Amino acid sequence: MRGFLVSSVGVTCAAALALPLALSAPAQARPPAVTSEPAVPGSTQSLPLAPLGGERALGSGALEQGLTRRDVRPFSLVGIVWDDPAGELRGRVQVRTRAVGTGHWSGWQDVDTHNHEHAPDPGTAEAASSRVRGSTAPLWVGDSDGVEVRVQAEADARATAAGDSLLPRGMRLELVAPGADAAPAGARPDVRRAGAPLGLARGDAQAHAPRAGALSTAYAPESADTTDLETAASGEVPELASNVIPALSQLETEAEFLAERPAGDQRVKPHIGPRPRIVTRKGWGANEKLRERGFVYSKRVKAAFVHHTASGNNYRCSQVPSVIRSIYRYHVVSSGWRDIGYNFLVDRCGNIYEGRAGGVAKAVTGAHTLGFNTDSMGIAVLGSFGKTKPSKSAVTAIAKLTAWKLGLFGVNPRGKTYLKSGGGNLYKKGKNVRLNVISGHRDGFSTECPGWQMYTKLGTARKAAAKYQGR
Structure with a gap:
């Protein structure tokens, strides 16, 4: 894999996350039976x-x-x-x-x-x-x-x-x-100066890079399984030292969050987990010309739905950018959605990837859980987990991501919440449904997703996420 340019989105105050809904682009005509798009990557x-x-x-x-x-x-x-x-x-x-x-x-x-x-x-x-x-x-x-x-x-x-x-x-x-990796080799990271605005709803060109010294220059999956470490040793795992939002410690994350509060806001220090390392859309090579322009937001994030992509487990971590580009293109070009459906994606090595555009710290409305996309986020683990157990690295990544993102909105990962159904096969439209803050897709819709083996790990993820928040 080639090196990537650096971009970053910081953390914003939860009170500033509610933005006007963006208008969708005009509807386009259905393509002919046989189509091809050689003019764009992939x-x-x-x-x-x-x-x-x-x-x-x-x-x-x-x-x-x-x-x-x-x-x-x-x-x-x-x-x-x-x-x-x-x-x-x-x-x-x-x-x-x-x-x-x-x-x-x-x-x-x-x-x-x-x-x-x-x-x-x-x-x-x-x-x-x-x-x-x-x-x-x-x-x-x-x-x-x-x-x-x-x-x-x-x-x-x-x-x-x-x-x-x-x-x-x-x-x-x-x-x-999926097309070839778009980022040029040998790209050098930019450095975000102190005080740069955080959590922008933006395209990649508007993103801000991380502060100096925040990035590791080598691929180092946290809590990687033995097979993943063997893959890394063989040279098959790419260096992802650029085009990432860097991890921050607990104190750094809380400091950024508190700095973004409006003047005079004297609320007690929130429970926010450390910000995990996140590969940006530019990092996995998203072609921003495919998706609709503008963004759609909810008021807040009250729950996280965990999914599996059901795309099979036959991939290497070095292939993940290509896998995500393919899913993105399938969601937009083939299924007709405005963008990739998930807010975040996680691979077996524990890497976290930005999904639907609009700002990783914001309440971006996705297309992941029919009837419950409002006030929630969707996390998809790459693979199929009906019979296959997810890696420990993937479960840990879910815990770290939810500890941080839910913490921005003052939500306890081990708690319960209410979401209003938009309509589905389990709950009629308008019904207030009590759900775990970290739920599986099957909790909101009658489906096998995220696979039984993944579903049984959600209790572990809830407990770990609460611990990362300091609860």
């Missing part, structure tokens, strides 16, 4: 699915769609989208891919079809956009240049008798290439 191939039959069918008598084995331009992430954003894909999706260079075809891999619960809240401008589509979760497959896909519907007796399928209309296979 690309998306969109291929319409066709009926399948014979030996390619997953089960006898089932109506299916898919694509036969074929050559395509290089890609690294796959997913299925369809026309109706409210429609569900009730069935099974499997893909096979051919690795670039070796020509080896993988076995059939399942794609998680339960992705509609990761979406903008009903009734919002983002949800109402004509660009929004239904979609599966994305699956990271690595550098590939061949693909085969099959989709089998779940049909009840009435649907079978009618000769119809429960598959949604307009299904297309999305093949996403």
